[in-house]
Amino acid sequence: MQQVKRNNTDYLDFVESKFNECFSKKGYFQEKPVEITSQVDPTIDFIGSKISPLKKYIISNNIPEQGIYLIQNSMKLKSLQYLKTDIPQKFGCYYKCMGTLTKPKLEQVVFDTFDYLTNPDYLNIPLDDIHIKICSSDEDLLNAIQYVDKGIKREIDTVDLKHYRHKYGMDNLNITGRDFNIGIRKKGTEEFFNCATFVLMENQDKPIAIDMGLGNSSLAMCKFGLNSTVESSRMADIIQIDSIEKSKFADALIAVSILLKENILEHPSKHFRKKFRQYLNALTYWNQQYKFSEEKLVEIIIKFLNVEYKSDFGEKQESWVKVLKR
Numbered sequence: 001m002q003q004v005k006r007n008n009t010d011y012l013d014f015v016e017s018k019f020n021e022c023f024s025k026k027g028y029f030q031e032k033p034v035e036i037t038s039q040v041d042p043t044i045d046f047i048g049s050k051i052s053p054l055k056k057y058i059i060s061n062n063i064p065e066q067g068i069y070l071i072q073n074s075m076k077l078k079s080l081q082y083l084k085t086d087i088p089q090k091f092g093c094y095y096k097c098m099g100t101l102t103k104p105k106l107e108q109v110v111f112d113t114f115d116y117l118t119n120p121d122y123l124n125i126p127l128d129d130i131h132i133k134i135c136s137s138d139e140d141l142l143n144a145i146q147y148v149d150k151g152i153k154r155e156i157d158t159v160d161l162k163h164y165r166h167k168y169g170m171d172n173l174n175i176t177g178r179d180f181n182i183g184i185r186k187k188g189t190e191e192f193f194n195c196a197t198f199v200l201m202e203n204q205d206k207p208i209a210i211d212m213g214l215g216n217s218s219l220a221m222c223k224f225g226l227n228s229t230v231e232s233s234r235m236a237d238i239i240q241i242d243s244i245e246k247s248k249f250a251d252a253l254i255a256v257s258i259l260l261k262e263n264i265l266e267h268p269s270k271h272f273r274k275k276f277r278q279y280l281n282a283l284t285y286w287n288q289q290y291k292f293s294e295e296k297l298v299e300i301i302i303k304f305l306n307v308e309y310k311s312d313f314g315e316k317q318e319s320w321v322k323v324l325k326r
Contacts, residue, residue, distance in 0.1 A: 009234045009307050011220050012096075016071055018123060019098045019214075022116045023069035028100060031070040037262045037272055043169030045275065046075040050097040051168065051211055057101060058175065058201070058209055067102035067109070071216075075255065080275070083252055083282040086244050090193070092217070092230035093255040093279070099213035104200060106144035109210045113198060114148050117182070123219070125184060127151030131192045134180035135164040140207075141180050141200060155183075166199045166211075177201045177211065184218075187225030195219050230254070234307045238300055249286035255279040257301040260320055261313065280324075294324040 024030060034040050034053045041052035050072035057063045079093040102109050116122045117130065132148070133155045134141055145154070166177030177199040183192030195218040201209040220232035230251045231241050241247050256279050264276040287297070298320045305313045 006224050007237060008220055008224070008232050009237050011223055012216050012232075012234060015123060015216055015219050016096065016098065019069070019071065019116065022119075022122050023067075023100060023112070026067075026112055028067045028069040028102075029064045031068050033070060033072045035262050036073055036075050036258060037264060037267055037269075039269070041169070045272065046077060047072060048076060049074050049213055050099040051101070051213070054101045054211075055168070055170070058170075059173070061208075063101060063103050063209055065103065067100055069098075069100045071096055071098045073258065075258070077275075079251070080255075080278060080282075083248055083255075083279070084285050086248070088227065088244055088247075089251075090221075090228050092228060092233065092247075092251045094233075094251075094258055095218070095229055096216040097213050098216055099211065102210045102212075104207035104210055106140060106200065106210065107147065109212060110144045110148065110198065113182075113196065113212055114152075117196075118149070128153075129185040129222075131155055131183040131185075132180055133158060133163075133183060133194070135161060135178070137161075138164065138178050138180070138200075141178065141198075145180070166197075166201075168201070174204045175201060175208070182214075184222040186222045189225060193218060193222050195222060235300075235304050237307070238303050245286065245289065249283070249290060252279055252283040252286060253297070253300065254304065256283050257304050257308075260301065260323065261305055261309070265323065294321045297324055 031054060034047060036047045041055060044052060050070045053072060054068060074097045075094050076091055079089055079091055082089050117125050118127060127149055128151060130152045132145060132152060136156050164179055166179050168175055179197050179199040181194040182196035184195045185192050196214040199211040200207055201211055217229035217232045221229050224232060226232050228247055230247045233254060235250050235254050239250060241250050259276045265273060267273055298317050301320065302313045302317060
């Protein structure tokens with residue numbers, strides 16, 4: 001029997017569209033994403049998750065009653081330090097963080113989250129392919145998951161306490177978080193990978209909000225039994241990723257693509273432009289092995305951005321070739 005080619009793009013489109021469908025039907029307000037280089041959150045460099053553009057609602061104590069949902073392009077700067085090494089990394093530099101911010105209605109948000117994951121109208125993930133990792137001292141969170149189907153296994157106190165504690169760069173406002181994680185089975189394995197985090201945000205132990213986030217490429221990684229979110233990216237539909245080295249090359253190429261899309265070289269922050277140069281240096285480092293021309297790299301970049309953003313970036317080609325030749 002002929003093997004059907006995996007299509008990451010189709011599945012990523014599916015999980016993102018179903019996330020929109022699920023939470024819009026439930027009445028959540030849709031927040032527009034910001035650019036990764038927007039600097040809307042002064043506590044970080046690049047936007048690393050969907051909470052950054054939503055902090056304004058927390059600071060103003062003005063979270064909409066119906067809740068908010070958002071799909072936010074994000075970059076994990078921690079991945080940059082490993083980009084010129086052959087050390088395997090499960091998380092690539094870039095992903096889309098899908099998530100919600102609500103008032104602290106624990107049981108309702110837990111229901112909505114697991115409805116998205118398990119309902120046949122949405123992702124329809126089998127119950128025995130989902131684990132909850134939670135701390136026994138968080139009695140309110142334990143109570144909130146008591147109505148989650150018992151077919152979903154609970155793992156209690158299987159990691160250190162610090163694993164269940166969350167920081168937001170809002171120490172000046174005394175805002176912290178306590179969380180549980182939702183793991184999804186990687187296809188064909190007994191490994192459960194943390195794809196979602198559910199955080200009860202507090203101000204000096206007073207509940208103020210619930211922050212729930214899922215990674216689109218983490219869900220795809222588990223769906224297809226892959227080793228990293230780079231392998232489950234839309235870039236993997238464009239170039240073959242069959243080694244750690246090729247994964248690092250693709251990861252650097254994705255980061256360069258996203259930042260070029262945001263006109264990083266015209267950004268007022270010299271620090272941001274320096275970060276871009278680090279990603280570009282990593283791309284150049286790996287391309288010494290693969291020897292793509294600058295024109296071919298830009299062709300790949302445009303193909304990736306066209307499917308990632310559902311837009312046409314062809315007019316950028318000439319200027320981007322010049323950037324890569326510097």
